[in-house]
Amino acid sequence: xxxxxxxxxxxxxxxxxxxxxxxxVYLLGAGTNLVGIGSVSGNTSAAQGASNTQALLxxxxxxxxxxxxxxxxxxxxxxHGGTTHVHGHNGIGDVxxxxxxxxxxxxxxxxxxxxxxRKYPGELRVIAIGPLTNIxxxxxxxxxxxxxxxxxxxxxxxxxxxxxxxxxxxxxIHGDPLAAAEVFAAxxxxxxxxxxxxxxxxxxxxxxxxxxxxxxxxxxxxGDMLGYYFDFYIGVxxxxxxxxxDPLAAAxxxxxxxxxxxxxxxxxxxATDGPGRGQTICDMRGLYKxxxxxxxxxxxxxxxxxxxxxDEIMHSTLALATNISA
Amino acid sequence: xxxxxxxxxxxxxxxxxxxxxxxxVYLLGAGTNLVGIGSVSGNTSAAQGASNTQALLxxxxxxxxxxxxxxxxxxxxxxHGGTTHVHGHNGIGDVxxxxxxxxxxxxxxxxxxxxxxRKYPGELRVIAIGPLTNIxxxxxxxxxxxxxxxxxxxxxxxxxxxxxxxxxxxxxIHGDPLAAAEVFAAxxxxxxxxxxxxxxxxxxxxxxxxxxxxxxxxxxxxGDMLGYYFDFYIGVxxxxxxxxxDPLAAAxxxxxxxxxxxxxxxxxxxATDGPGRGQTICDMRGLYKxxxxxxxxxxxxxxxxxxxxxDEIMHSTLALATNISA
Numbered sequence: 001x002x003x004x005x006x007x008x009x010x011x012x013x014x015x016x017x018x019x020x021x022x023x024x025v026y027l028l029g030a031g032t033n034l035v036g037i038g039s040v041s042g043n044t045s046a047a048q049g050a051s052n053t054q055a056l057l058x059x060x061x062x063x064x065x066x067x068x069x070x071x072x073x074x075x076x077x078x079x080h081g082g083t084t085h086v087h088g089h090n091g092i093g094d095v096x097x098x099x100x101x102x103x104x105x106x107x108x109x110x111x112x113x114x115x116x117x118r119k120y121p122g123e124l125r126v127i128a129i130g131p132l133t134n135i136x137x138x139x140x141x142x143x144x145x146x147x148x149x150x151x152x153x154x155x156x157x158x159x160x161x162x163x164x165x166x167x168x169x170x171x172x173i174h175g176d177p178l179a180a181a182e183v184f185a186a187x188x189x190x191x192x193x194x195x196x197x198x199x200x201x202x203x204x205x206x207x208x209x210x211x212x213x214x215x216x217x218x219x220x221x222x223g224d225m226l227g228y229y230f231d232f233y234i235g236v237x238x239x240x241x242x243x244x245x246d247p248l249a250a251a252x253x254x255x256x257x258x259x260x261x262x263x264x265x266x267x268x269x270x271a272t273d274g275p276g277r278g279q280t281i282c283d284m285r286g287l288y289k290x291x292x293x294x295x296x297x298x299x300x301x302x303x304x305x306x307x308x309x310x311d312e313i314m315h316s317t318l319a320l321a322t323n324i325s326a
Numbered sequence: 327x328x329x330x331x332x333x334x335x336x337x338x339x340x341x342x343x344x345x346x347x348x349x350x351v352y353l354l355g356a357g358t359n360l361v362g363i364g365s366v367s368g369n370t371s372a373a374q375g376a377s378n379t380q381a382l383l384x385x386x387x388x389x390x391x392x393x394x395x396x397x398x399x400x401x402x403x404x405x406h407g408g409t410t411h412v413h414g415h416n417g418i419g420d421v422x423x424x425x426x427x428x429x430x431x432x433x434x435x436x437x438x439x440x441x442x443x444r445k446y447p448g449e450l451r452v453i454a455i456g457p458l459t460n461i462x463x464x465x466x467x468x469x470x471x472x473x474x475x476x477x478x479x480x481x482x483x484x485x486x487x488x489x490x491x492x493x494x495x496x497x498x499i500h501g502d503p504l505a506a507a508e509v510f511a512a513x514x515x516x517x518x519x520x521x522x523x524x525x526x527x528x529x530x531x532x533x534x535x536x537x538x539x540x541x542x543x544x545x546x547x548x549g550d551m552l553g554y555y556f557d558f559y560i561g562v563x564x565x566x567x568x569x570x571x572d573p574l575a576a577a578x579x580x581x582x583x584x585x586x587x588x589x590x591x592x593x594x595x596x597a598t599d600g601p602g603r604g605q606t607i608c609d610m611r612g613l614y615k616x617x618x619x620x621x622x623x624x625x626x627x628x629x630x631x632x633x634x635x636x637d638e639i640m641h642s643t644l645a646l647a648t649n650i651s652a
Binding site: 160 | 597611
């Protein structure tokens, strides 16, 4: 893993959220050039998510990164109100961060994304770790967006693994199935990081305690938040730990963790009101022939990532305190 | 594997169909007490399927087993006309069997099933290897059917494996999603044998040639049919062979092949017109905790079967010629 500075511009779209918070401090620790951050309703509301993001950036001394509030409601219907049993009432495990002083950008998250895409045409890389409301809104604002974006990495969905909100639907996609359907229907290079891989990269209590013990206030805060998240995951894994959905997607997006199996597949999203609502229907029928690339497919579905992913995530995150990275 | 006579009464519901044909001669070779057979539209029409079944029974000298024609159309909509590219124009790879002389039962397949369920209350075991039209029709005729049936084994669906008709739907369930939804909603012990397991039990060309070379006319005919089926599967597996969907379900139903992993799971069927139509939505979220039995679940989903399944299927099928079994 090279820790030289990566000057490529990245846009982060998130619903901060406990694992979003870790993804953010991870990206900062890894020295990622974040040119903008959008918030979207998901784990918590878009407004609360922006506030959480700004508070973490302040703790990290990075108020230079613009944060824009994104869609409160999905493209159709109303926001469900958040997953308080997983992420707490404020999205970050009810941990209280210092009051923020700055205000978010005047423009919306979708507008900020389009602005940055035009500023860095063909270079901007997008990491979407919440519902895809803002990405779809940006697509509607700028239909040429796919040509302006180098790569879109999405944490979401489930290919052949079970869902986590329903038997087949994952929370981010289920949060705005119509937006997801529009995003997957557009013609851009997508790297999908679904539950198939994220459920196999788990942060353990030892790791959490290392974060909690950090002298860096952003890291100790995230360590604190993770206690709430771990409590929820006892019901899933039977022990205090948690799947690292968003940090894993971030690590793959910035190239610090390699996808060992990521076949191209056609992906459509079930936006009906039926029992499959919110499912990423990934056509994995090439399974029995080694996944030949289907004609026209532009989405790679990550099924296996490097085993060392958690080591990299912990290493680069802790680097935020020691400044060995950026 | 014991080859003593099994006197338990079984009802077979099928859409004969090349792998149905092998399942039928397998069950006869294994000495299964088949008290009735229903046909349903799927691989071929219900009428053609009944005719194919009767012709095979005649070749096997078993015209004593009653055959009833079942539903031509699914509960809603119209029959799609068959999968001629997989099963040929007559359902059995365009192999010509001797003209049948008998006629099917006057009653429908659903009526025959209800009749047999009442004759063997609590004892009858049902093996459903086609769309579930007849099983749902029987449920509508006799709402108490689940209490009369000891066990219902279904070949169909996909739990975490890809589908075969769409990315998520398997042919039998996709053939009549509404019927399947009603069947899975009823309160009976179901053993679901989905693509997750059937795609891993494959008949090879050597096996087919042994059947083709048999002196028993039913076996050589099935060996002949399988040539057509194998040609289709080259597109799936890259070599002439075929998954043994229906024979595997039959072997599990009669207890000759053991399910090594068959967790209980809640199963609902997507009967919408959306992209998930025909999917068996199996709630496999217990995966990460060793699949504890969900409250109220009565369906076991077979994920792994004994490796020796194909040996058993070939052995018992060939026994039809040598009479070492029944």
